[in-house]
Amino acid sequence: MKQHKNEDLVKKYNSRPTFFDKLRLFTSVWPQYFDYEVLRISVSKKGLLEAFRDIFSWLGKALLVMVLSALCAIIFWYVRSKIANSTTVSYKAYVIWLDSLIFGQVPSLWMQRNLRSDVMDSFLRWIWFTYLYSIVFGATLISILRAEVNRYLLTVMLVLSTGLLIHYLIPTQPPWMSVEGVTRINGELYVRMDKNLMAAMPSIHQAIVCVVGCALWKYGLFGKLIGIFYNLTMALALVYLGEHFFVDSIAGMVISISSWHLAKHILNLFNKHSRNTFTSSYRHRMK
Numbered sequence: 001m002k003q004h005k006n007e008d009l010v011k012k013y014n015s016r017p018t019f020f021d022k023l024r025l026f027t028s029v030w031p032q033y034f035d036y037e038v039l040r041i042s043v044s045k046k047g048l049l050e051a052f053r054d055i056f057s058w059l060g061k062a063l064l065v066m067v068l069s070a071l072c073a074i075i076f077w078y079v080r081s082k083i084a085n086s087t088t089v090s091y092k093a094y095v096i097w098l099d100s101l102i103f104g105q106v107p108s109l110w111m112q113r114n115l116r117s118d119v120m121d122s123f124l125r126w127i128w129f130t131y132l133y134s135i136v137f138g139a140t141l142i143s144i145l146r147a148e149v150n151r152y153l154l155t156v157m158l159v160l161s162t163g164l165l166i167h168y169l170i171p172t173q174p175p176w177m178s179v180e181g182v183t184r185i186n187g188e189l190y191v192r193m194d195k196n197l198m199a200a201m202p203s204i205h206q207a208i209v210c211v212v213g214c215a216l217w218k219y220g221l222f223g224k225l226i227g228i229f230y231n232l233t234m235a236l237a238l239v240y241l242g243e244h245f246f247v248d249s250i251a252g253m254v255i256s257i258s259s260w261h262l263a264k265h266i267l268n269l270f271n272k273h274s275r276n277t278f279t280s281s282y283r284h285r286m287k
Contacts, residue, residue: 065152069153091170098243102247108183112182114184124185125237125241128238128243134192151215151260154266159208159255175243175245176242184242185240185242186243201251205238213226213228
């Protein structure tokens with residue numbers, strides 16, 4: 001029986017697995033099915049070279065995804081700052097009305113009056129601050145999980161483009177600017193850093209975090225729980241800190257989920273077109 005199991009493991013190893021399969025093989029062989037031949041194959045010179053090649057290939061792809069994600073964020077912030085100089089109109093009544101319709105009053109005002117504490121301030125500031133890294137963090141996580149990297153990047157681009165369009169068409173004030181009694185807990189430093197104060201609708205903070213959640217959704221209960229927890233705490237932070245209305249966060253989630261599904265259809269169409277083009281070209285050459 002032991003011999004049979006070892007042969008199965010060696011057979012699996014010889015079917016050109018990934019680096020992670022090799023690592024799984026080694027760790028499964030060592031404690032239960034120790035056999036010198038399997039161990040020797042696992043740590044052979046050829047096996048080590050293949051493992052290092054897999055690792056550096058993965059690192060290269062992960063770095064590329066991170067760079068592209070960071071580039072998207074830089075372009076977004078640049079265009080967003082230019083939008084601020086192109087409009088003199090801003091809106092606030094409709095978001096105040098929507099939040100009041102749902103909760104009876106603006107949630108930011110109620111939270112700051114009833115839940116304000118140093119602990120809440122520190123924790124939710126930290127959650128809010130993770131947005132600055134969430135695009136690159138999400139790209140890194142997606143690369144590690146070997147998930148749908150193209151879909152993730154396309155979704156990020158769709159979300160940022162949609163956000164910029166709405167910021168231009170409906171420049172909306174945040175709660176700390178439009179509701180009396182709500183303060184910007186993040187302080188004046190962030191006011192000076194923010195080059196467009198009239199860009200509350202939709203919440204890009206919430207949208208990007210939701211994209212990460214969409215990518216994690218397929219990874220079982222653990223992935224779903226991480227995605228849900230991160231999105232809920234980000235929504236809480238945005239409303240509590242006075243950065244966004246509740247409906248801003250909902251709009252960000254809706255845009256992200258819609259973009260995630262749209263990206264899938266766009267990539268499917270692109271792949272289908274690429275296959276048809278290749279097939280037509282091949283048949284033309286064969287004639």
